[in-house]
Amino acid sequence: MDFQPDPGLDAFRQELRRFLKDKLPADLRVMPTFSRSRREAVARWQRILTARGWGAPYWAAEQGGTGWTMQQVLVFDEECVAAGAPTLDGFVHKLLGPVLNQFATPEQKAAHLPPVFNGERLWCQGFSEPGSGSDLASLRTRAVRGVDGDGEHYLVNGQKIWTSHAHESDWIFLLVRTDPEVKKQAGISFLLVDLKTPGITVRPIRSIDGAHHLNETFFDNVRVPVANRVGDEGAGWAITKFLLNNEHASAADLPLLRHYLRQLQELADTPRLGGERLRERPEFALKLARLEAEVQAIAMFVQRVAALETAHDPLAHPLGSMLKVRGTELQQRLTEAQVEALGDHGAVAYPHPDDHDAAAHEPLPQQALAQGMASQMFFRRASTIYGGTSEVQRGIVAKLLFGL
Amino acid sequence: MDFKLTSEQQLLQDSVRRYVDKAYGFEVRAAQLAPMAQAATRREAGLAHWQAFADNGWLAAALPETHGGLGGSLVETALIAHELGRGLLLEPYLGCAVLAAQTLAAGGSAAQLQRWLPALADGSRRMALAYSEPGSRGLPLPLTTAAQRRGSGYVLGGRKTLVLSGGLADAYLVSARVEGAGALTLFVVDAAAAGLRRQALPLHDGRWAEELVLEDVAVDADAVLGEPGGGLPALRTGLAHGIVAQGAELVGAMERVIELSVEYLKTRRQFGVAIGSFQALQHRVADMAAEMEMARSMLYAALAAMAGSEADGGAQRQRTLSGAKALIGRVARFVCGQGIQLHGGIGMTEEYAVGHYFKRAVVADLVLGSSERHEAACALALG
Numbered sequence: 079m080d081f082q083p084d085p086g087l088d089a090f091r092q093e094l095r096r097f098l099k100d101k102l103p104a105d106l107r108v109m110p111t112f113s114r115s116r117r118e119a120v121a122r123w124q125r126i127l128t129a130r131g132w133g134a135p136y137w138a139a140e141q142g143g144t145g146w147t148m149q150q151v152l153v154f155d156e157e158c159v160a161a162g163a164p165t166l167d168g169f170v171h172k173l174l175g176p177v178l179n180q181f182a183t184p185e186q187k188a189a190h191l192p193p194v195f196n197g198e199r200l201w202c203q204g205f206s207e208p209g210s211g212s213d214l215a216s217l218r219t220r221a222v223r224g225v226d227g228d229g230e231h232y233l234v235n236g237q238k239i240w241t242s243h244a245h246e247s248d249w250i251f252l253l254v255r256t257d258p259e260v261k262k263q264a265g266i267s268f269l270l271v272d273l274k275t276p277g278i279t280v281r282p283i284r285s286i287d288g289a290h291h292l293n294e295t296f297f298d299n300v301r302v303p304v305a306n307r308v309g310d311e312g313a314g315w316a317i318t319k320f321l322l323n324n325e326h327a328s329a330a331d332l333p334l335l336r337h338y339l340r341q342l343q344e345l346a347d348t349p350r351l352g353g354e355r356l357r358e359r360p361e362f363a364l365k366l367a368r369l370e371a372e373v374q375a376i377a378m379f380v381q382r383v384a385a386l387e388t389a390h391d392p393l394a395h396p397l398g399s400m401l402k403v404r405g406t407e408l409q410q411r412l413t414e415a416q417v418e419a420l421g422d423h424g425a426v427a428y429p430h431p432d433d434h435d436a437a438a439h440e441p442l443p444q445q446a447l448a449q450g451m452a453s454q455m456f457f458r459r460a461s462t463i464y465g466g467t468s469e470v471q472r473g474i475v476a477k478l479l480f481g482l
Numbered sequence: 483m484d485f486k487l488t489s490e491q492q493l494l495q496d497s498v499r500r501y502v503d504k505a506y507g508f509e510v511r512a513a514q515l516a517p518m519a520q521a522a523t524r525r526e527a528g529l530a531h532w533q534a535f536a537d538n539g540w541l542a543a544a545l546p547e548t549h550g551g552l553g554g555s556l557v558e559t560a561l562i563a564h565e566l567g568r569g570l571l572l573e574p575y576l577g578c579a580v581l582a583a584q585t586l587a588a589g590g591s592a593a594q595l596q597r598w599l600p601a602l603a604d605g606s607r608r609m610a611l612a613y614s615e616p617g618s619r620g621l622p623l624p625l626t627t628a629a630q631r632r633g634s635g636y637v638l639g640g641r642k643t644l645v646l647s648g649g650l651a652d653a654y655l656v657s658a659r660v661e662g663a664g665a666l667t668l669f670v671v672d673a674a675a676a677g678l679r680r681q682a683l684p685l686h687d688g689r690w691a692e693e694l695v696l697e698d699v700a701v702d703a704d705a706v707l708g709e710p711g712g713g714l715p716a717l718r719t720g721l722a723h724g725i726v727a728q729g730a731e732l733v734g735a736m737e738r739v740i741e742l743s744v745e746y747l748k749t750r751r752q753f754g755v756a757i758g759s760f761q762a763l764q765h766r767v768a769d770m771a772a773e774m775e776m777a778r779s780m781l782y783a784a785l786a787a788m789a790g791s792e793a794d795g796g797a798q799r800q801r802t803l804s805g806a807k808a809l810i811g812r813v814a815r816f817v818c819g820q821g822i823q824l825h826g827g828i829g830m831t832e833e834y835a836v837g838h839y840f841k842r843a844v845v846a847d848l849v850l851g852s853s854e855r856h857e858a859a860c861a862l863a864l865g
Contacts, residue, residue, distance in 0.1 A: 079487050079557050081782065081789040149483075363861035371780065371805030371860070378779040378786070385485050400772035475771055476764035480744045 084149070091153050098161040101126055107162040113291045113457075115164035117200055117246045123164040124197030133195040136171050141179045142191065148327060148384035159333035160340075169201040169243075170194050174251050176324050177268075177317055181309045190249075190270065204238040204252035204271075204295060205318070212470050214253075215262045215315060219297060221254035221269065223304065223311075230304040232256070232269065234277075234297045240464070244280045244293040248273055253318060256311050266314035270306045277301070287457035288427075322466075326398025327384040329465065330376050330405020338412040339373050341451070342366065345419045348444075356419055369412060376405050396479040399471035406461035406468070413455035420448050427452070483786065487561075495561050497538060502569035505534065508835050514572060515688045521649070524690075528650055531573050536605025541579045544723075545587060550600030556723055556788055559584075560730035560781065567734030570835075570842055572689050574610065576727050576849075577646025578602070581611040582655050584723040589668060589708040589716025598670075609670075610647035611724075612694050613657040613717055615640070620851030621859070622657065622717050625666055627696065629658040635702045636660070638669060642694040644849060649682050649690045655707065656696065657717060664711020675699050687842040718800075722788060724850055725807045729781045732814040732846055736774040739821035739839045743767055746825055763824060770817045777813040780806045801863050804856035811853040814843035 103126075106119055114120060127133050135154050137143025146154065171194070178190055193199035210217040219236025234254055244250065250271050257265035273280070277300040283292040309317050346357040346366060356362045379401050386394035417424040423442055428449040442448070462468045476482040487495060514527050535541050543558040545551025552558075559580055566575055583602050586609065587595065601607035614620050615627065627640025638658055645654065653672050660667045671678060677699040680692050707713060744767060747758030757763055784806035787799045818840035822829035829836045847853055 079491055079561075080484050080555075081557065081786040082483065083786070083790050084483060360858075360861065364857055367805070367857050367860035368808070370801075371809045371857075372776070374783050374802065374805060375776045375780040375809060378783040379775060381483065382485055382775075382779060382782070396771075397775060400768070400775050403769075404772050404776055469765065472765040472768035472772075473761070475768035479771060480747075480758075480764075480767060482744070482747060482758040482764045482767070 087149055087153060090150055091157060094154060094157045095161075097130060098157060098163065101130065102161055102163050106164055108164060113165075113289070114167065114200075114243050114246070119164035120167055120200060121197030124166060124195070127166075128195045128197075134171065134175065135166075137175060137179065141175075142195070148388050149381070152327070152332070152380065152384060155328075156333045156336065159337050167194075167197075167200045169203050169247075169251075170199075172325065172328065173203065173321050174201055177251075177308060177321050180320065181268075181313075181317055185305070186270070186308065199249055200243070200247045202241050202244045202247040202250050202273075204241055204250045206240045207237060208239050208294075212467055214318070215266065217253055217255060217266065219252070219254050220258070221256050221267060221302070223256070226301075228303075232302045232304060232307070234269070234271070234300040234302055236297050238295045238297075240283075241280070241293045241295045242291050244273070244295050245282060245290070250295065251308075253314050256314075260312070263315040264312050266318075267311050268308045268314040268317045269302050270308060271300065271302050275300050275302070285457065286459070287453040289453060289457070323395065325465070326394050326401065327380055327387055329398055329402035330380060331409065331461075332377055332380045332405070335373050335376060335405065335408060335412065338409065338416065338454070339369065341447075342369070342412060342416050342419060345416065345447075350421070362419070365415060369408075369415060372408055373412075376401070376408060379404070392478075396475045399466070399474040399478075402465065403462075403468045403471045406458075409461050410455075410458045413451065413458045416451040417455050420444065420451065423448050424452065485782070491557070491561060494540075494543070494558060495565060498540065498562050498565035499568070501534065501538065502565055502571065505531070506569045506571060511570065511572065511688075512833075521682070525649060528573055528648055531571070532608070532650065533605050535573070535575065535579070536603070540575075541583075541605055542603035544580075545583060545599055545603050546595075549587075549595050550603040556726055556785060559723060559727050560785060563727040563730040564734040567731030567842075568738045570687070570735065570838055572648070574608070574646050574648035574650060574689070576724060576731065577610050577648065577691075578608045578651065580727040581646065581720050581724040582609040582651075585611055585655055585668065585716050585720025586707065588719035589713060591708060593704075594670070594707060607652045608647070608650045609653045609655060610645050610651035610692070611717075611720060612642035612645045612654040612671075613721075614643050614645075616643055619855055620644070620849065621855060622666060622714060622721065625657060625659050627656065627658040629660045629667060629669065631660070632700065635700060635705070636669065638671065638696045638699040638701065640696050642696070645692040645694055646689070646849065647692050649692065651692075654694065656694070657713060660710050664714070666714045666717065667710050668707035668713035668717060669701055669705045670707060671696075671699060671701060671705065675701070685845050687838065687845045689845070718796075721850060722799075722803050725803050726781065726784050726788065728846055728850060729777070729784060729806055729810040732810050732843065733774065733778050733781055735839050735842055736770075736777065736814055736817045739818050739836055740767065740770055740774060742836055743770070743821050743824040746828075750826075766820060766824060770820050773813045774817055777810045777817075780809045797863060801860050804851075804860045804863075807850060808853035808856040808860070811843075811847040815840070815847055818843040 106123060132144050134143035136151055139145030178187055207217050221232035221234045223232055250273055252269045252271050253266055254269055255265050256267040277298040279296040280293050282290045283294060284290055285292050347355055349355055383394055383397050383401050428445055539552055540562050542551045543554045547553035586598055613622055618624055629636040629638045651673055653670055656669045656671045657666050677697045679695040683691050683693055685691055747763055748756055750757050784803055787802035792799055821836045822840055825836050828834050
């Protein structure tokens with residue numbers, strides 16, 4: 079055990095900073111966002127990274143990735159957020175990509191990996207259903223196998239919900255029930271579906287943050303070639319467990335926590351009406367000090383889980399669950415502190431910039447900032463629900479760590 | 483950065499854990515705690531354990547090799563403290579082997595190091611750190627104890643609180659103001675010095691501290707640690723080591739509380755089932771574990787801050803240490819308190835271990851500056 083800083087990591091960080099300064103175009107620099115950036119921005123940023131040889135920052139070298147260590151990946155994510163870079167398509171980079179690399183046929187890899195690097199194909203995830211949230215394995219979207227003139231296929235019928243960014247995606251990876259007769263986990267298969275296939279309808283869901291990133295997606299006699307199934311029929315649940323098991327270290331979304339903290343620190347230094355800075359108020363300073371310490375603890379927690387994941391230590395799972403619970407709660411508290419720090423203007427529901435009447439209002443001071451903060455705060459209520467609720471995570475800890 | 487123990491570190495951890503398990507079972511500890519135990523008996527038992535610590539090399543582990551130490555780092559200190567925390571040991575490892583020894587090592591002249599460190603390392607002598615005062619509450623400043631020059635030496639006057647000596651100290655490192663010489667000077671004061679009154683005080687967790695009253699305590703010029711007015715950096719180093727050691731001790735204590743609680747959840751039956759089958763209790767213990775891992779992470783952050791550079795004059799390091807003191811302290815009170823809750827009535831009894839862990843957490847939060855004091859210090863440093 080030693081805690082000496084790694085000098086190589088610092089050099090890597092400097093290299094990233096130079097790259098971001100030189101190659102991230104000004105018009106792509108945005109306020110970091112909790113959800114995926116707009117599709118044009120994602121695609122352009124993807125191509126810039128690919129040109130540098132960093133088109134797959136999270137994958138092993140033999141899979142066409144950078145082969146970076148977990149530590150390097152953490153620095154990469156942190157620097158990209160700090161520089162205001164657009165997001166990548168996280169669904170394919172962090173979830174589907176590792177699945178394809180592990181389970182896909184050579185033909186499937188040839189069809190789906192190159193478009194990752196040129197940014198031409200964005201993905202969304204079709205897991206949850208109206209009746210299947212935490213109990214995901216109870217899903218009912220049905221895929222029935224058949225043959226027609228064009229060959230073997232599945233006919234898919236059902237509904238998926240919370241399909242983030244489906245309206246800005248090209249393909250969806252989908253869990254379907256191929257066998258209703260066996261144990262619920264054993265009857266699930268994993269399909270890749272082109273969203274342009276006839277019979278698919280994507281409907282928007284407006285969430286309490288006022289934005290549209292969620293959807294519900296309907297499948298009505300959608301024909302999917304059997305060649306688009308990843309792994310064996312009935313192997314979908316095992317693949318899903320593999321997919322979710324890749325994600326422990328990023329569950330707290332540390333770059334985002336650091337971004338929220340920076341924003342809060344900036345608010346603390348902005349002179350208020352009357353010339354007083356928030357920092358000078360003892361109750362605020364105390365809260366800020368406490369939040370800073372917690373972000374610091376989470377940062378080290380992330381490193382620990384990353385190290386366990388790298389070593390394929392099974393402890394990564396329950397520790398990742400704890401990290402998710404604490405990290406997402408901290409996301410909520412930081413964004414709540416931001417809105418509180420805005421004072422009276424924290425209560426105002428500003429019109430969304432896309433709304434027609436937005437121009438009619440005279441903007442209040444800090445309007446752009448305040449609007450973003452309130453929106454983040456509302457959306458962060460989702461953090462403790464998605465990716466396994468806090469209650470599911472606590473159950474995992476009790477079971478895996480303590481055998482309860 | 484590497485979180486895995488080296489084989490040497492693993493050996494160290496194993497040897498302390500074995501000792502704690504064998505020689506310091508809960509019953510042994512309880513006997514030492516019993517109200518009828520006489521001061522002399524207590525001292526005898528304490529000295530026997532202390533000699534064992536020395537024989538095992540734990541007192542020497544983080545002292546320099548040039549002066550009888552084994553040349554280890556703060557990581558070794560943390561590993562030892564972690565294990566001692568699991569067993570709630572009563573001896574003043576924190577007060578003597580960490581706070582005083584590391585302050586001395588950081589600020590002593592060559593002659594002072596030569597005179598003291600080998601004796602501290604082999605357990606033959608013990609020194610305690612007397613820096614806190616009623617008005618400073620665990621921080622180095624403000625300081626009212628004063629030293630006046632008299633002849634070639636000094637006379638000291640003032641009061642020192644919560645000196646973690648276990649009643650075993652032969653000498654004290656006392657902080658005082660010397661007029662015209664910097665913020666703080668440290669003096670080596672013999673326990674038998676004329677004018678020094680020592681009052682032994684039991685703490686809630688069964689440890690013993692002392693309150694010192696100094697009235698015209700005369701010392702020679704060579705009692706000054708290092709240079710007059712130059713004591714603050716050494717004291718801060720000693721306190722930094724102390725914050726890390728106590729943090730590790732608390733993480734060890736929390737580990738044990740969670741183990742005890744899980745064991746209880748599996749054996750205690752109500753309504754015809756093990757109470758561990760209740761989701762409310764499962765989630766409570768999961769939260770305790772998550773909080774403990776936050777505390778462990780913060781402990782590592784403090785260790786990393788101590789291993790890294792001090793590019794900004796140490797301000798960031800100081801903030802991390804204060805943040806760690808506060809976060810780990812709060813978490814320990816939460817986890818140990820919840821340990822009692824999971825045990826129900828039995829957790830309230832003297833005969834059962836879990837309540838003693840809570841007491842240690844309560845005391846630890848007041849030692850070396852409370853969570854609130856340290857958070858306020860962080861908050862001030864923000865501005």
